[in-house]
Amino acid sequence: MLELMLGQIANYCPIISRNTIVKNSTSIDNIWQTIRLHYGFQITGAHFVDFDAIHYDPGERPEDLYQRFMVFIEDSLLRKDMGITHHDEDIEELSSTLENLLILTWLRLIHPELPKLIKQRYGTELRARTLASIKPEISQALESLLEELRTTEDAKSMRAAVKRFPKTKQSSFVPRSNFKSCQLCKSAGRPDLHFLSQCTYLPQQDRQFMAKARAVSEIHDVDECDLDNHDNNDSTFQDQFPVASNRVQIQQSPYIDAYYGHNPTRLTIDSGATGNMIRASAATKLNAKITSSSQSAHQADGSSPLTVVGETRLTFTRDKHQLYFEGLVVENLDSDILAGIPFMEKKRHIYSSRTQTGTYRE
Secondary structure (H helix, E strand, O other): OHHHHHHHHHHHOOOOOHHHHHOOOOOHHHHHHHHHHHHOOOOOOOHHHHHHHOOOOOOOOHHHHHHHHHHHHHHHOOOHHHOOOEOOEOOOOOOHHHHHHHHHHHHHHHOOOHHHHHHHHOOOHHHOOOOHHHHHHHHHOHHHHHHHHHHHHHHHHHHHHHHOOOOOOOOOOOOOOOOOOOHHHHHHOOOOOOOHHHOOOOOHHHHHHHHHHHHHHHHHHHHHHHHHOOOHHHHHHHHHOOOOOOOOOOOOOOEEEEEEOOEEEEEEEOOOOOOOEEEHHHHHHOOOOOEOOOOOEEOOOOOOEEOEEEEEEEEEEEOOEEEEEEEEEEOOOOOOEEEOHHHHHHOEEEEEOOOOEEEEEO
16 A cells, blocks of 8 residues: 555656655655755745745735745744754744734735724724734625725825815916826826826716816816917016906796696797707607607707607697697707797797796787
């Protein structure tokens, strides 16, 4: 049986002479030392320095990194057959302090801020237990802890990016650099050769905020371009008459509140619309009769088409007056009912800018 076992070991080590294992070996440890000597990974005092070469691969599971640590430490513990002594001692056991240092190094390699978060989160347990003893709890909560750290880093990067915007009200125009750098990815150690607004790791709410901020900054960019086109001789004129951006006053579209049967409805008046239109959902709600239509409709820009479902004819009432409506039934209309020029020609409508409502005369 012994020769059979040694033969099996020799089969898995074809590079080593079979007689060295089957006939010349004296113990399993002797075979193991022969294999170590052949492949050049025998345990020496310098072997422990290779511990510093262990790094965490982002694609690696944290538990795999921990197992690599444990294998290295257990393989480095002193034994009699190693031929290495430490202060005249040749036997070593895995102490609790060494286990704690191993866990601490493991956490620090996964994320530099992870040990601080562990101390804060598990402070109550660590009063009576060691760090190594709560390792199972840490492993189970590791994903949530790392997600919390990533969220904190993203928030810090966003605050740092916002602080970079100038707060002065004076018009100091400095040429912008074309160098792209994302502070969010730069702080996280990821490739950062892109703008913050184009970052794929930017949360959706922050992306919407940046879009609004960019829309406002574009107004000032137009002013900068206009000033850059002037000659340097015009700088005195620019200082005397600073460029300012004012708000554009807008008003709500006029409308008429009427009834279709017992259903209250609102007709939005649009003097620029060449036809009357009603949203398909509003027509369905009013139980309007929809017939097929071959006409087409476009939005106010004249190029974006609207989906025409059909056409309908309705009669609304207001203060004993009848309002006749003939229009197209379309999808994705901003208003429920849009009354254009054909509707206004039926009666003479008057718009009040004070109340934003429409009236009519015979």
